[in-house]
Amino acid sequence: MAPLRSLLLGGTVWCLLASRAISASTNQTSSAGCHASDKDFGPPFNTTGTASFNLGSVGYKNTKPWYLTIGLKDRRDLNASYTGTQTVNSYVSLPDDFINRADGNYTQMCAYRLVEQNSTAAEGNGSCMGVLSDACTKYIQTFQESTSFSDGKCPEFSPGKGCGDSIFQLAIPTNFTSTNCSTSGLPGVAEIPQNYTTRGLFGIAWSIGDKEINSFDAYDLHVRQPNPILLVFGYNQGYSQDNNHETIYVAKLFCVAPDHVAAGSRDPKSSAIELRVNKAMVLAMAAMSFVMCIL
Numbered sequence: 001m002a003p004l005r006s007l008l009l010g011g012t013v014w015c016l017l018a019s020r021a022i023s024a025s026t027n028q029t030s031s032a033g034c035h036a037s038d039k040d041f042g043p044p045f046n047t048t049g050t051a052s053f054n055l056g057s058v059g060y061k062n063t064k065p066w067y068l069t070i071g072l073k074d075r076r077d078l079n080a081s082y083t084g085t086q087t088v089n090s091y092v093s094l095p096d097d098f099i100n101r102a103d104g105n106y107t108q109m110c111a112y113r114l115v116e117q118n119s120t121a122a123e124g125n126g127s128c129m130g131v132l133s134d135a136c137t138k139y140i141q142t143f144q145e146s147t148s149f150s151d152g153k154c155p156e157f158s159p160g161k162g163c164g165d166s167i168f169q170l171a172i173p174t175n176f177t178s179t180n181c182s183t184s185g186l187p188g189v190a191e192i193p194q195n196y197t198t199r200g201l202f203g204i205a206w207s208i209g210d211k212e213i214n215s216f217d218a219y220d221l222h223v224r225q226p227n228p229i230l231l232v233f234g235y236n237q238g239y240s241q242d243n244n245h246e247t248i249y250v251a252k253l254f255c256v257a258p259d260h261v262a263a264g265s266r267d268p269k270s271s272a273i274e275l276r277v278n279k280a281m282v283l284a285m286a287a288m289s290f291v292m293c294i295l
Contacts, residue, residue, distance in 0.1 A: 082208065
């Protein structure tokens with residue numbers, strides 16, 4: 001692995017790396033324009049976390065679940081300033097029959113990633129209950145109610161507002177009929193069934209890691225911390241029989257911790273550590289700027 005300075009990248013470069021990870025996920029991949037590299041953010045992962053959801057009123061009311069997956073990879077390098085560093089990538093997986101119907105062509109998605117939270121969820125399956133502050137939850141609710149893709153761009157999620165100063169977001173909505181940077185599987189994630197398509201969202205390299213080769217404080221922390229991700233779907237009813245061109249918006253908020261440990265990887269649960277944030281890590285997270293990603 002390259003020295004740590006290779007991970008101290010500006011926001012724009014981090015976003016480009018996010019699109020690189022997906023093409024390394026499986027041997028059945030459409031990687032045009034992804035500049036794939038399986039050593040940066042993609043599988044195999046040390047730990048993963050997956051939440052399932054349904055779109056509800058969007059599309060033809062498909063009952064098959066969608067999935068949001070967080071994958072964490074630990075990297076150790078004796079020649080780096082921090083010998084142990086972690087990268088985190090996120091993916092969304094959807095049923096192939098949704099893509100193959102007209103619904104896939106009329107549905108777009110914007111995605112937003114907040115900084116990891118130093119808390120644990122009160123409920124499972126990606127719940128944010130007890131994770132986000134009341135101020136952040138209120139802002140997200142207001143943001144969802146005013147969402148529109150009418151100008152061809154993803155609405156800007158403002159830093160601060162109780163949600164932290166580090167926000168990553170897509171610049172333009174994703175259309176699911178495009179096969180670029182998509183894959184038919186995600187190795188090591190058993191929850192995703194066959195006949196699903198997976199797309200990468202955000203790849204992040206944490207600049208502050210474990211100082212010693214046998215230290216795992218940062219790793220243990222990142223495995224246990226929930227990753228808040230907001231997905232906003234816009235479904236244009238332009239092809240419906242009543243010729244109604246209204247766009248329906250549905251938002252899904254998740255807080256997913258990559259706490260499912262792969263065989264042979266370290267399990268933080270056995271270390272009996274407290275959930276805590278190193279002061280230097282907090283400063284590093286606070287220094288990260290608002291970023292818009294083009295995937």
